[in-house]
Amino acid sequence: MRYLLRRLGHAIFLLIGVSILAFLFTTLAPGNYFDEMRLNPRIAPETVAALRAQYQLDRPLPLRYASWVNSVLHGEMGFSFAYNSPVAPLLLSRARNTLLLTVTATLLAWGIALPLGVWSADRLGRLPDAILSWGTAVLLVIPDLALALGLLVLAVRTGWFPTGGMTSVDFETLSPVNKFRDLALHMTLPVAALVLSALPLLIRHVRAAVADVLDAPFLLAAQGHGIPKHRLLYRYALPAAANPLISLFGFSIGALLSGSLLIEVVMSWPGIGPLLLEAILARDFYVVIGGVVFSTLFLVSGNFLADKLLYWTDPLIRTESSGG
Amino acid sequence: MQPLLRTENLVKRYARKKLAGQREELLALDGVSFSICRGTTLAVVGESGSGKSTLAFCLACLERPTSGSIWLEDKDIVKLAEKQLRLVRPKIQLIFQDPANSLNPRWSVLEILSEPMILQNRANQNEIRQRTHTLLEKVGLSSEMGEKSPGELSGGQRQRLAIARALALEPELLILDEALSALDCSVQAQIANLLMELQSSLGMAYVFITHDLAMAAHLADEIAVMNHGRIVEQGPVERVLRQPQHETTLQLLAATPRLPRTTLPALEQ
Amino acid sequence: MNRRSSLAKWLVVLGVLHGVVACAGFFAPYDPTAQDRKSPYLPPMRVHLVDTQGHFHMRPFVYSPRLREGTFDQYEDDSMEPHPVTFFPSGASYRLLGFLPCRRHFFGADNARIYLLGTDAYGRDQFSRFLLGGQVSLLAGLLGAGLTLLIGLGIGAAAGYYGGWRDSLLMRLAELFLALPWLYLLFALRAFLPLAVSPLQAFFLVIAVIGIVGWARPARLVRGVVLSAKERDYVRAARGFGASPGYLLRHHILPETYSVLLTQAAILIPQYVLAEMTLSFLGLGVPEPVPTWGNLLASLQHYSVLVSYWWMYLPALLMVPFFLGYLGLASSLQAREEAYKIEGWSPGSLT
Numbered sequence: 030m031r032y033l034l035r036r037l038g039h040a041i042f043l044l045i046g047v048s049i050l051a052f053l054f055t056t057l058a059p060g061n062y063f064d065e066m067r068l069n070p071r072i073a074p075e076t077v078a079a080l081r082a083q084y085q086l087d088r089p090l091p092l093r094y095a096s097w098v099n100s101v102l103h104g105e106m107g108f109s110f111a112y113n114s115p116v117a118p119l120l121l122s123r124a125r126n127t128l129l130l131t132v133t134a135t136l137l138a139w140g141i142a143l144p145l146g147v148w149s150a151d152r153l154g155r156l157p158d159a160i161l162s163w164g165t166a167v168l169l170v171i172p173d174l175a176l177a178l179g180l181l182v183l184a185v186r187t188g189w190f191p192t193g194g195m196t197s198v199d200f201e202t203l204s205p206v207n208k209f210r211d212l213a214l215h216m217t218l219p220v221a222a223l224v225l226s227a228l229p230l231l232i233r234h235v236r237a238a239v240a241d242v243l244d245a246p247f248l249l250a251a252q253g254h255g256i257p258k259h260r261l262l263y264r265y266a267l268p269a270a271a272n273p274l275i276s277l278f279g280f281s282i283g284a285l286l287s288g289s290l291l292i293e294v295v296m297s298w299p300g301i302g303p304l305l306l307e308a309i310l311a312r313d314f315y316v317v318i319g320g321v322v323f324s325t326l327f328l329v330s331g332n333f334l335a336d337k338l339l340y341w342t343d344p345l346i347r348t349e350s351s352g353g
Numbered sequence: 354m355q356p357l358l359r360t361e362n363l364v365k366r367y368a369r370k371k372l373a374g375q376r377e378e379l380l381a382l383d384g385v386s387f388s389i390c391r392g393t394t395l396a397v398v399g400e401s402g403s404g405k406s407t408l409a410f411c412l413a414c415l416e417r418p419t420s421g422s423i424w425l426e427d428k429d430i431v432k433l434a435e436k437q438l439r440l441v442r443p444k445i446q447l448i449f450q451d452p453a454n455s456l457n458p459r460w461s462v463l464e465i466l467s468e469p470m471i472l473q474n475r476a477n478q479n480e481i482r483q484r485t486h487t488l489l490e491k492v493g494l495s496s497e498m499g500e501k502s503p504g505e506l507s508g509g510q511r512q513r514l515a516i517a518r519a520l521a522l523e524p525e526l527l528i529l530d531e532a533l534s535a536l537d538c539s540v541q542a543q544i545a546n547l548l549m550e551l552q553s554s555l556g557m558a559y560v561f562i563t564h565d566l567a568m569a570a571h572l573a574d575e576i577a578v579m580n581h582g583r584i585v586e587q588g589p590v591e592r593v594l595r596q597p598q599h600e601t602t603l604q605l606l607a608a609t610p611r612l613p614r615t616t617l618p619a620l621e622q
Numbered sequence: 623m624n625r626r627s628s629l630a631k632w633l634v635v636l637g638v639l640h641g642v643v644a645c646a647g648f649f650a651p652y653d654p655t656a657q658d659r660k661s662p663y664l665p666p667m668r669v670h671l672v673d674t675q676g677h678f679h680m681r682p683f684v685y686s687p688r689l690r691e692g693t694f695d696q697y698e699d700d701s702m703e704p705h706p707v708t709f710f711p712s713g714a715s716y717r718l719l720g721f722l723p724c725r726r727h728f729f730g731a732d733n734a735r736i737y738l739l740g741t742d743a744y745g746r747d748q749f750s751r752f753l754l755g756g757q758v759s760l761l762a763g764l765l766g767a768g769l770t771l772l773i774g775l776g777i778g779a780a781a782g783y784y785g786g787w788r789d790s791l792l793m794r795l796a797e798l799f800l801a802l803p804w805l806y807l808l809f810a811l812r813a814f815l816p817l818a819v820s821p822l823q824a825f826f827l828v829i830a831v832i833g834i835v836g837w838a839r840p841a842r843l844v845r846g847v848v849l850s851a852k853e854r855d856y857v858r859a860a861r862g863f864g865a866s867p868g869y870l871l872r873h874h875i876l877p878e879t880y881s882v883l884l885t886q887a888a889i890l891i892p893q894y895v896l897a898e899m900t901l902s903f904l905g906l907g908v909p910e911p912v913p914t915w916g917n918l919l920a921s922l923q924h925y926s927v928l929v930s931y932w933w934m935y936l937p938a939l940l941m942v943p944f945f946l947g948y949l950g951l952a953s954s955l956q957a958r959e960e961a962y963k964i965e966g967w968s969p970g971s972l973t
Binding site: 055173290 | 798800803804806809813892895900904905919922928942946949
């Protein structure tokens with residue numbers, strides 16, 4: 030338990046640190062965006078004055094950061110100049126969509142990588158393993174951008190999948206079953222792009238980790254006891270490889286989040302990605318910081334989840350922490 | 354006669370931070386005092402963890418003691434700044450236990466031997482070359498091995514090379530930190546004899562650190578027994594071994610298989 | 623497979639590919655910024671040996687495209703006039719390797735334009751743009767990786783050698799940089815730098831941003847190597863001869879890091895090329911009219927292009943051999959190191 034509390038504290042430290050880092054980056058911005066904002070005809074002068082008072086926009090960095098933290102605690106996370114609204118509601122709706130994409134892709138990618146990796150490790154060096162290695166090499170070698178665009182081209186040529194957006198125009202009029210179908214169809218391309226980009230790496234590492242474990246004497250002994258192959262692989266070998274695999278899991282979340290940023294933009298999926306890009310081009314700083322912190326939140330949560338899994342599966346860590 | 358080196362109440366504390374945030378202190382040396390005269394050998398014996406290596410590093414100025422003094426002739430070298438210490442360093446040299454670790458595997462024999470002279474700006478290229486040949490001869494290595502790397506040498510040859518390197522700056526005190534422990538038995542005897550020859554021809558003093566009481570008995574004039582960072586018994590070799598006073602000495606003697614002087618000639622090949 | 627020969631093989635492959643790109647001005651038939659407003663979105667031209675009458679020609683040739691009757695963007699071949707492919711023709715001037723003025727190109731067509739990959743919206747030759755875009759993207763990847771490794775080496779060595787609070791501080795900083803998904807960090811840093819800059823400024827800005835973002839992983843690896851190298855007895859022995867920290871680092875400790883750095887370079891370069899591509903694709907990198915692999919693909923963001931001009935995707939496939947080369951190089955380097963760390967890498971991905 031103390032171990033988990035420590036990891037939680039660590040996660041909070043990371044979030045705070047990243048937000049400070051992001052704020053530090055804003056000092057790079059040339060000129061005063063506050064001036065830019067004043068020149069913007071869409072924003073009324075009263076709004077400008079109110080913002081100035083609330084967010085200390087023309088004060089030094091520490092004060093600005095403090096007022097931002099204050100607004101986070103009030104559930105606002107700063108103010109978007111482009112959308113003329115607090116940042117939090119903007120981000121939350123987008124975050125939900127990003128999560129939908131990323132979680133689905135993670136589950137699917139691991140759902141494929143684990144069995145394939147284990148299967149491959151079992152037949153190490155033989156033909157099926159070699160074929161899989163070549164297959165993953167091919168996927169590894171295609172840049173993510175090219176992969177996403179390639180899928181789009183395919184979708185357009187075949188017309189099987191919608192090429193953008195999250196839902197069709199008439200989504201609201203559909204029955205629940207059709208709504209689900211519509212969503213699933215729209216999700217197929219982005220999820221496929223994410224999964225295909227993450228899959229080769231995952232398969233390779235699962236294969237390596239399991240292959241390492243398969244060398245261990247205790248498995249040979251278990252095999253000698255006549256335990257069937259399937260049980261051997263999944264009830265004995267896989268748990269022993271849990272430690273590096275769970276670290277890999279935490280790592281894969283970061284990779285998939287980065288991937289989803291690009292894929293959301295390319296495939297017009299309404300997640301944090303397109304919002305972030307827009308905000309950068311419009312110099313909407315609080316949205317940028319909010320998006321960055323949110324993505325870190327996901328990554329850190331994912332890693333914390335991985336830590337929790339590790340705690341449950343690895344008895345060494347449990348005894349270490351209970352002993353102090 | 355004034356001793357070459359005298360230590361006074363050496364204390365060395367290590368602070369270690371545990372994962373949970375507590376501070377743990379390790380007392381490696383707890384008030385060590387002794388002296389050593391020119392041309393003599395002091396053996397420091399004790400079990401692992403008694404502080405022997407810490408003592409070796411402090412004497413060789415590779416660690417600074419937490420408190421205490423080390424008098425080299427008239428100067429307290431503990432108090433010296435690095436710049437002045439640099440001038441003193443040639444006088445005290447250290448031979449490490451494992452020559453595989455103490456010689457850079459990527460360097461050639463020549464480069465390894467030249468290093469101390471280059472660092473101390475002793476001589477130019479030619480003189481350095483000459484000197485390396487002389488050094489190789491002194492320790493019984495052929496000057497043709499100049500281009501070889503340590504990986505191509507045997508354990509005994511490597512330790513000879515380490516000794517040659519330590520001799521490059523003409524030290525007055527040589528600290529041997531378990532210098533024979535990593536070698537095969539027969540090789541141990543050869544190197545031990547080499548060390549004795551060098552001592553008589555060059556007049557160096559030795560601090561011979563070991564857990565092997567028999568070797569200490571063979572090579573040393575004086576012996577100091579260490580336990581938990583303290584010297585618990587000290588004196589001429591004969592007396593300490595024939596009339597041990599302290600419990601630790603007794604334990605060490607009990608654990609040593611061949612001690613009686615009558616069997617020692619077997620060591621002399 | 624002999625490891626040394628495997629490494630050499632991949633180095634040769636990469637050398638040839640980079641050589642072609644380095645001499646892009648020569649291998650590209652046309653100036654990548656030269657527009658041909660009368661021929662937008664031309665499909666790739668086929669090189670024929672047999673003409674429509676069934677005659678075999680000794681020299682390969684192409685047909686000029688002609689607008690089909692009644693359409694405004696459909697082309698057909700003008701099969702009346704075969705235009706032979708010419709070799710080493712004189713064409714638009716360029717600077718070979720950046721400084722040698724030249725006019726010779728590797729190939730062209732007699733009395734016509736040969737567009738191997740078709741043209742874009744402004745009638746610019748995609749093949750030429752691919753080759754010259756490669757110069758920008760690959761160079762950005764190389765320089766960015768160099769910068770990252772330099773920073774990582776410095777910080778990792780300092781953390782490993784000095785230890786103590788410096789080590790803790792630097793490693794905490796590294797953790798912060800690793801806590802952000804990589805692309806988000808890249809975007810955040812890019813976000814706050816000026817957007818409307820000249821292509822040259824943008825190029826260096828991109829290199830700086832990419833280089834700064836990725837230092838944490840190499841730094842941790844270097845730190846590990848330095849920590850273990852620091853404890854070697856030969857380092858202690860050198861100190862015993864009066865060596866300064868600078869000497870120790872330069873002569874004993876840092877040489878241990880070179881193989882790690884080399885492997886990291888093979889892993890980072892393709893990642894950074896992809897990073898530059900991503901930035902340019904989204905309009906945050908090197909702007910038009912300078913071609914990069916990123917803005918080469920940028921037109922594919924438009925639905926109309928995807929539907930009607932799918933061949934604009936072809937340059938993406940031509941990039942694959944480069945990434946393959948780096949994958950092979952990194953694999954053989956890692957096989958030499960015999961360490962499989964889950965620090966994770968993939969040449970074509972954003973991890």
